[in-house]
Amino acid sequence: MLEYRQKRLQMEPIRLNDIYSSLEKSESLEFRRVVCIGVFDKDRSIYVGPRSRSISGVAVNGYYVITPLMPVPNNPDSVQSTVLVNRGWVPRDWKDKPLEIPHDSQQHADIASLSVQYGEQSTWWRFWSKKPKIVEDQAPAITPVQVVGVVRGSENPSIFVPANDPSSRQWFFFDIPGIARALGLPENTLYIEDINENVNPSNPYPLPKDVNTLIRNSVMPQDHLNYTLTWYSLSAAVTFMAFKRLKPKKIQR
Template sequence: MASNLRAKTAIISKTLTRPRPAGAFYAVSSSYISTSSADTAASAAASSSSQSPHDKEKGSKWTRWFLFLPGAITFGLGTWQIFRRQDKIKVLDYRLKRLEMEPLKLNGMSHSSEILETLEFRRVVCKGVFDNGRSIYIGPRSRSICGVTENGYYVITPLMRIPGDAESVQSPVLVNRGWVPRSWRDKSFEVPEDREKSSSMDAVPAPPNEQSWWRIFQSKKQKTVKDQASAITSVEVIGVARGSEKPSIFVPANDPNSGQWFYVDVPAIAVSCGLPKDTLLIEDINENFNPSNPYPIPKDVNSLIHSSVMPQDHLNYTLTWYSLSAAVTFMAFKRLKPKISRR
């Protein structure tokens, strides 16, 4: 390339020494400029052609990494399911061991927050009287009966102490009595209206000449109510201590003011019932219910050792993710194999 440049320089110098008419110099110089620009373009093309293989090789490395990225992600998901399966096995074994313990009696037990944490998934026995007027309905919750799905609710009722009975609970307890149909909730909303009407009728003052008779009638009425209260048989509840539910993002928020409860929030339910926040919640698992009045239907104890995703499901997910990872990785190798053979 240098020898060609020297020869061209010599030719130009000879040409310039000769006498030329006007305008000849510009022709020669223009021919030189065009020749030199062509050489410059050729050298630039050569340099670009020398750099393109390096850039292609650099880009192919990134492409390889991206081809193997889906296989790495699916492999990680399969490994994560293995750890999830081990955790689920430990949780279910813990619940099963707690349920196999002897039931505890709550007649003389104080309800502190520390004790409540140690009682979860323990079977307990408590005796008292249900305060049906302060029942809370959680739902709607569907239930399949003989292949027919019916919407209903879980009813939570405070269990109050029996005055003068040392065997009854000394502090109120919330009891999830089980599933009830929608009609139960509708009737509970009608009861307060009837109570308001009866209270308004009782508030009507009696004439002066009838006050004595009214007092006698009122005293008899109060005595009848006391007799009925004493005649109410106490209930013994066998249940399992539970905590609050953890709702998903699709579950609406509870609205205590309107009586809408979509999930179990023990402190909020206790406050709504006029009870302390640290009130204990137990789920009734007593299977001895009256056939003539089957509602509420208590929860099955097997549901407490059952999860929406069981360990076998985690194992199936693991095999699925690993199979997908192997398939995607094999496709990546298959995609790169022709390029390797050509090189």
Template sequence: MRSIAATKKKLGLSVVFLFLPCVATFGLGTWQVKRRDWKAELLDYKRKRLEQDPVPLALAMVDDTSSSSNGESALEYRRVVCDGVYDEEKSIFIGPRMKQLFGSSQRGYYLVTPLLPASSSDMQPAVLVNRGWVPAAWREDFEKGVVTPTLDERFHQDKIKTGTWWRTWWKGKPTMEISPAKGAVTVCGVVRKSENPSMFVPLNVPEQGQWFYFDVPAMLKAVGLPENSPYIEAVGSSPGTDDKITFPVPKEIEDFVRTSLMPNDHLTYAFTWYTLSAATTYMAFKRIREKPVKPLKNFR
């Protein structure tokens, strides 16, 4: 009797271990389907918000705060328009971040600058603005106080010396321009919040001016703005493929609805997990149905 009970217990444990991969892979496939549905709803929400006409930032803050208990989350992905003067001396750079320009991946940074009200009577609060992407050489000369068109020419000359793609693609002398930021400006942007960096992204070191990801509360503190100041990312049109680019290069609307994993990618992963689940289930049933092999008798 004891041997029979022990055999049943051993068989039960074997069944559990055989079907454990089946259940695990099926669960992962179901999780990917749910992630796909969640991602599709999120992107649809973003598109609907981004399709709305831009409104003055001060008006958007009043409307959304009155209709939601969390004004910051209600404002996210709203297109807004704000006016003011850039406080260039308090600019910070987030990166490095790569960007495709002229068919090549370039190393650079996002330029973030406070936008202050042009006058004391302005109803609009101070805003933290991500003005767009700039190449590494642009940052170097910006921090030195060199803000002339020769700055971007040096960037091109460096690329001509170090890369071959300029020689094959461009036969003339490339030119770039720096976006003028003196005086009052009007900015159209999208309200955003802090990033959620992965475990591989280093921590920010504000004391040393090292910023690897967008941490809105920390950035507001670093530039001296109130903690409830909004943060927006400037939007613009595609830089195109001509020979002239104005830095900083702002984001495009499509950048806000583009993620590393789109909904269809989750379906691909789900199909893979479900296939593995079916395969492991088949192998488990096949193993259970196999008749035990009888041991050979010893012959003298």
């Protein structure tokens, strides 16, 4: 399983639009690196956690941020449908920090405006050939982002993890169909984890996942070896002490 993951992660990234054109299922794409272009709808971000992270040797609680990556109208390189992106880890106080509402709201309004204008373009094209050019000149500028991520699936939480509560926006583990439903998206929405390595030191958050952590499992083969050596050593020690304790003593005459 570890070799399979490592081999998949070492493959060249593929364009998400090529996946859609080949009708490849997301289950067969898990642990594949994909490249997708779109615009983040940060107002609809979901925080999953708390999840601790070691910073300078100190454990700090935080969350993973999942944000929808929206298509950009009239952009052939953009994603064709919304993608859920795990942008990375943020500290607890980052969740309560107010977002840049003016910028995000304006960007969201620009996307809506582009969608409306695109609809007008297709409607009026047959009646007025110059209409699309006017719409194109007046269309607001949207700066798309490129995300390189790894296709992943839902988590299998342990019995100690509480159940998610979508009504109060509390998410303790990654339930991709549930998160998609909460955002009004199809349950089969693709979910990827950002693995961007070019982190800005002045603004590191959200901090993307290290690709090496995707290879790890909850219990690695080395852990099994350590457990084996530990328990066999303890068993040998207890057996030796029991033998010394129960060994009949020689009676001196």
